[in-house]
Amino acid sequence: MKTLSLPFLRLWIGNTASGLATWALPFVRGLVAMESTMSSTELGLSLAARTVGFLIAVPLAGILSDRHGPRRIVLVSGLVGAVSIPIIVSGLSDYSPAASILLLVGAAVVGLGQGACRPAYQAMIPEIVTVDHLQAANAAMSISVRVTSLVGPAAVSFITLAFGTGAAFTTIAALWLVSAVVPPRGRVSSRASSSRRNILSEFLVAVEEAKRHPWFVAGLATLTIVIATGYSVTAVLVPAISQQVSGGAMLMTETATAFMIGALFGALLATKWKPVNRGWTALAGLSLYGVVPFSLLAAESMIVPIFAFFLAGVGIEIFNVPWFTSVQTEIPQDRLARVSSLDFLFSYGLAPAGLALMTPLADTFGRDAVLVSSGIICLAAPAVAMLIPTTRHFSPTK
Structure with a gap:
C-alpha cells in the first residue's frame, strides 16, 4: 500500500511523537501537582498559558x-517543544516568583510548539501521499491521535513511577526531538513565492479562500458548535454524573474508553470506505455526538451512555477523515496550511468558551435542560449544514 511508504511512515512517526508529547505533558504536570511541588493555581495558570501559546502559534x-514549506515549521515546532521542557522543569525547582514565571513561560513555549505543528503536519500529508491514498493516510493519522491519547498518559505514568518525574520530562523532550527530525522532506512546491505580504494580509487571504468554499465554512461552523456544546458536556458534567451514579470515576472512565474504541473503529472503517455523498455522510457522523448528552439522562443504566459514547467515537472519525481529505484536495497547496490553521483555530480555540459556560448554565437552568439543549444543538447543526450548497460532497465539482 503506497500510504505505508517510508516517507509516510516517517511522517506518521513524527506526528505520533508530537501527539505522545502533547498528551503526556499535562499528565506529568498533574502528577507534580499531586506531589505538592506545584500548586493547583500554578497548574491552572500553566494550562492557560499553554492555551495562549497554542492559539498564537x-x-x-x-x-x-x-511561505517556507511545512517541513521547516515541523522542525521548528519540534525544537520549540523540546526547549520548553527544561524551562518548565526550572520553573518547578522551587516556590519563588522567578520559578513561577519560568513555569508560565515554559507552558506558553510548549503551547507554541503544539500549535505550530498542527497545520504544518496537515499540509505535509498531500506532499507525501498521492491523491488516491489521501483518505487512507488521514485515517492512519487519526489512528495515531487516538492511540497516543491513551498510550501517552499510561506510558508517562509508568516512567514517572519507575524512574521519577525527571525521566518523564526527558522522555517528552526526546519525543519532541523525534517530531522535529524524523519527518521527511515533501515535494518541492511553489508555496515559497517571492511576493510576500504582511502577516495580517496573508491571514486574510486564508479567510477569503475559506469563504470561496461554502462547504468548508458550514463544516467548520458545525464542528465548532459541536465541540463547544457536546464536548463541553463531556468535559464538565460527566465527572459529576459519574460520581452520582457510580460513586466514583467508573462511568467517566468507561465512557472515555468507549469513545476511544469507537474512534479507532471509525478511523479503521474510514481507511477503506468512500461513500458517494462524502460530505453528508461526514456531517451525519458528526451529528452522532448528539446522542451523548441524551444518554446521560439515563446514566443510571451505564450501558446507555457507554454505547452512546462508542457511537460518538465512530461518528467523529467518519467526519474527521473525509473532512481533512477534502481540505487537502480542494484548497490550493499554497494556501493549505493557512486554511488548516483556521480549522484548528476555530474548532479548538472556541472550545474553552463552552467549557467556561457549561457550569453556570447548568446552575441556572438545571443540568437536564443543558443536556437536552446540547443534544438538540449537536443533532441540528449538522442537519442545517447539509442545506448549504456543496456540502453534499465537500466539493463544488460534484
Missing part, C-alpha cells in the same frame, strides 16, 4: 508553512 504557523 496556529495562525502564524499556517502563514509561515505556506
Whole structure:
C-alpha cells in the first residue's frame, strides 16, 4: 500500500511523537501537582498559558508553512517543544516568583510548539501521499491521535513511577526531538513565492479562500458548535454524573474508553470506505455526538451512555477523515496550511468558551435542560449544514 511508504511512515512517526508529547505533558504536570511541588493555581495558570501559546502559534504557523514549506515549521515546532521542557522543569525547582514565571513561560513555549505543528503536519500529508491514498493516510493519522491519547498518559505514568518525574520530562523532550527530525522532506512546491505580504494580509487571504468554499465554512461552523456544546458536556458534567451514579470515576472512565474504541473503529472503517455523498455522510457522523448528552439522562443504566459514547467515537472519525481529505484536495497547496490553521483555530480555540459556560448554565437552568439543549444543538447543526450548497460532497465539482 503506497500510504505505508517510508516517507509516510516517517511522517506518521513524527506526528505520533508530537501527539505522545502533547498528551503526556499535562499528565506529568498533574502528577507534580499531586506531589505538592506545584500548586493547583500554578497548574491552572500553566494550562492557560499553554492555551495562549497554542492559539498564537496556529495562525502564524499556517502563514509561515505556506511561505517556507511545512517541513521547516515541523522542525521548528519540534525544537520549540523540546526547549520548553527544561524551562518548565526550572520553573518547578522551587516556590519563588522567578520559578513561577519560568513555569508560565515554559507552558506558553510548549503551547507554541503544539500549535505550530498542527497545520504544518496537515499540509505535509498531500506532499507525501498521492491523491488516491489521501483518505487512507488521514485515517492512519487519526489512528495515531487516538492511540497516543491513551498510550501517552499510561506510558508517562509508568516512567514517572519507575524512574521519577525527571525521566518523564526527558522522555517528552526526546519525543519532541523525534517530531522535529524524523519527518521527511515533501515535494518541492511553489508555496515559497517571492511576493510576500504582511502577516495580517496573508491571514486574510486564508479567510477569503475559506469563504470561496461554502462547504468548508458550514463544516467548520458545525464542528465548532459541536465541540463547544457536546464536548463541553463531556468535559464538565460527566465527572459529576459519574460520581452520582457510580460513586466514583467508573462511568467517566468507561465512557472515555468507549469513545476511544469507537474512534479507532471509525478511523479503521474510514481507511477503506468512500461513500458517494462524502460530505453528508461526514456531517451525519458528526451529528452522532448528539446522542451523548441524551444518554446521560439515563446514566443510571451505564450501558446507555457507554454505547452512546462508542457511537460518538465512530461518528467523529467518519467526519474527521473525509473532512481533512477534502481540505487537502480542494484548497490550493499554497494556501493549505493557512486554511488548516483556521480549522484548528476555530474548532479548538472556541472550545474553552463552552467549557467556561457549561457550569453556570447548568446552575441556572438545571443540568437536564443543558443536556437536552446540547443534544438538540449537536443533532441540528449538522442537519442545517447539509442545506448549504456543496456540502453534499465537500466539493463544488460534484
